Amino acid sequence: MxxxxxxxxxxxxxxxxxxxxxxxxxxxxxxxxxxxxxxxxxxxxxxxxxxxxxxxxxxxxxxxxxxxxxxxxxxxxxxxxxxxxxxxxxxxxxxxxxxxxxxxxxxxxxxxxxxNVWETTQAEMLEKRVGQSLTLGGDCRCDSPGYSAKYGSYSLMDLQTNEVLNVQLVQSNEARGSTHMELEGLKRSISHLEENDISLKNLVTDRHVMVKKFMREQHPNTDHYFDVWHVAKGVTKKLKKLEGCAKKKGGEVIRPWIKSASNHMYWTSMSSGDDCGLKRAKWSSLVNHVADKHEGHSDLFPHCQHHPTDRDWLEKGSRPHKMLTAVVQSPYLMKDIGKLSPVRQTYGLEVYHNIVNHFASKSNHYFYTSMLARLYLAAMHYNENSNNAKVVTKDGQQKWHISFPKAKKGSEVVVKPCKTPPTYGYVALLLQAAIDRRLDVPNHLAASQEGKEIMGEIPSPITHSFVAVDKSELIQNHRSRFC
Ligand SMILES: [Zn+2]
Ligand SMILES: [Zn+2]
Known part of the structure; x- marks a missing residue:
């Protein structure tokens, strides 16, 4: 054909x-x-x-x-x-x-x-990894924030090769509500890998409470780490709040330290290997450093490693210093600092989720199977393009382009490497598969039916659990209220 x-x-x-x-x-x-x-x-x-x-x-x-x-x-x-x-x-x-x-x-x-194409592609990826113990990143994407999400999709990425290995779609009525979807997705992802004789050496995620507990109790042999970007984002948010709400009380002096705190967290995670104590000691030293004290931090990390600098230091024991200390050394955060990922981060999953937004806009409604297929399309697009070559000039120099990160609202400018344009080899495979399927099953009713059988059991629509309504009565009520 x-x-x-x-x-x-x-x-x-x-x-x-x-x-x-x-x-x-x-x-x-x-x-x-x-x-x-x-x-x-x-x-x-x-x-x-x-x-x-x-x-x-x-x-x-x-x-x-x-x-x-x-x-x-x-x-x-x-x-x-x-x-x-x-x-x-x-x-x-x-x-x-x-x-x-x-x-x-x-x-x-x-x-x-x-x-079909995704399952074949995925089977090939898993086949190559049989018997291996991998470093994976995991994250959940909900189709709307908070408790109203209908779908959560959980994805596991091989952080070594930058490929999405597993995608699970969870409908909220399958998992005791939307807050449980993340854990349910992770469980299914791990089971799928284990069925294929692949184990988890390291898992990097955000600090989801249920996921932490599950990994600690059910997978004690996997090292569970936290993605630095997620943890740093949380701390930045807290410090910004302090700076904002405490303006009258001198909180604005915290502002110059917000970015420094985030940088310090990255440095802490990258420079300490797997030493939890050292990570905590390094992070904790920040409260001394901001007060111009660079020695005598702790036995594990006695003094700062930077060259002498001149900054607007905070006064030790002042109100802003106390507020910053409370955030930096909060026991809940300190516990997690030891688990900051020294291996790799899950930035690729954020990129993948952006691609999902393209294939499945959050403002549209999709049926379960259609949503699942859209997640797979995004995964195939990501896997084909995630390692796009960087563009070099004729004399071998890396090419860069200037970018204004949206989150910085134009206040910051960065350079990013130019990459080769995306390719769409997966679309040719999909098109061929769609044509073959039509040739195999020329009647679309039969094809739809067979499609359902391929999918196996899918969760029943959420609306099935809703109370039956009388539409004409609703219209009547609406009119009496608004006319
Ligand atoms: Zn004629
Ligand atoms: Zn210092």
């Missing part, structure tokens, strides 16, 4: 009439009758005065389905676009199929093809 490699053209109705107005048999004039359009395809019949009939279709079909219906649907789905927006683009009187047709093709061919 190579039809999908052929070019496609937009043809206006008048241009089409021009071609078909001449009889191919006698050269006489024909009246063109557009018989019908089926999605992207137009099917015409022309008759001349001699009665010669000519029938023509604008593309090839498989049974009754025009192939371009599958192609356009695939292009929309595999690129992470939304069909409703795409329809608006086609709103130039361009012949297109309905949302209903798109949904049918999506569930019958595109979702099963995506799941």
């Amino acid at each position: 190579t039809f999908h490699l052929k070019k496609q053209f937009l043809v206006s109705e008048s241009a089409l009439n021009k071609v078909l107005s001449v009889c191919r048999t006698c050269g006489g004039h024909c009246e063109n009758v557009v018989k019908f359009a089926k999605g992207t395809m137009v099917c015409v019949a022309s008759v001349c005065s001699q009665g010669h009939v000519f029938e023509w279709k604008s593309q090839t079909c498989h049974n009754s389905m025009p192939w371009s219906n599958l192609l356009v649907s695939s292009a929309v789905f595999f690129s992470g676009a939304s069909f409703s927006k795409t329809v608006q683009i086609f709103n130039i009187n361009l012949q297109m199929f309905s949302m209903r047709t798109f949904m049918t093709i999506q569930s019958a061919y595109l979702v099963p093809a995506t799941i």
Whole structure:
């Protein structure tokens, strides 16, 4: 099947009439009758005065389905676009199929093809790691903040190779509410790896309370570390709050130390190996350092390692110093400082979650299988592009571009290495899989049914647990309140 490699053209109705107005048999004039359009395809019949009939279709079909219906649907789905927006683009009187047709093709061919390709790709990745003990990063993405999230997706990434190895989708009604989704996702991810004879040497996550407890109790042989970015973000937030709410009480003197505290945390984690005590000692020394005291910190870390500097020091024992000390040396934080990841961080997972946002916008609603397929699409895109080569100039110099990080609101400018543009090799695989699936199961109802069987058991929709409602009564109530 190579039809999908052929070019496609937009043809206006008048241009089409021009071609078909001449009889191919006698050269006489024909009246063109557009018989019908089926999605992207137009099917015409022309008759001349001699009665010669000519029938023509604008593309090839498989049974009754025009192939371009599958192609356009695939292009929309595999690129992470939304069909409703795409329809608006086609709103130039361009012949297109309905949302209903798109949904049918999506569930019958595109979702099963995506799941199939991901599972094959994933099996190859796991096969290469059989018997190994890995350093993994894990994180959960919720589709909305707080307690209202419907889906949580848990992802495990091989931090050595920067590849997403496992993605689990948890619906809130599967896990005693949205707060339990993260732990449930992690449990499933770990089980899946263990079933494939892969174990966890190190796991790097944020400081999720349930995850901490679970790892401590159920996986004592895995070293569980905390991602520095997450911990530093928490401390920065607390210090900013202090600085903000305590302005009247001299809290603004804390401001210059917020960035320093974050840097100090990175340095602490990177320079102490696996020595929990040393990490705590180094971190804790910050409260002396900010007060211009650089010696006599502790036995493990007796003095600062920096060159002499001149800063706006805090006065030891002053109110701002006490407030900063309370944050830096809070027992809860100190406990976790010992577990700051010395290995690798989970930044890649943040990038992956941004890609998920592209494939599954938080403002749209998706059914379970469609959501799962979108997570897999994002994982395939990430895995193909996460290690994109850095661009170098002709004389071998690294190329850089200037960037203004959004979080800094223009107050900071950084340079980032230029990388080669993304590639989409996975889309070619997916398209082929969708075509093969159509050829195997030409009836989309049967294909949808078979797709459900491939998926196995999926959680029942959350709405099933809601109380049945009387719509007309609701409308009545609404009117009486607002009219
Ligand atoms: Zn004719
Ligand atoms: Zn110092």
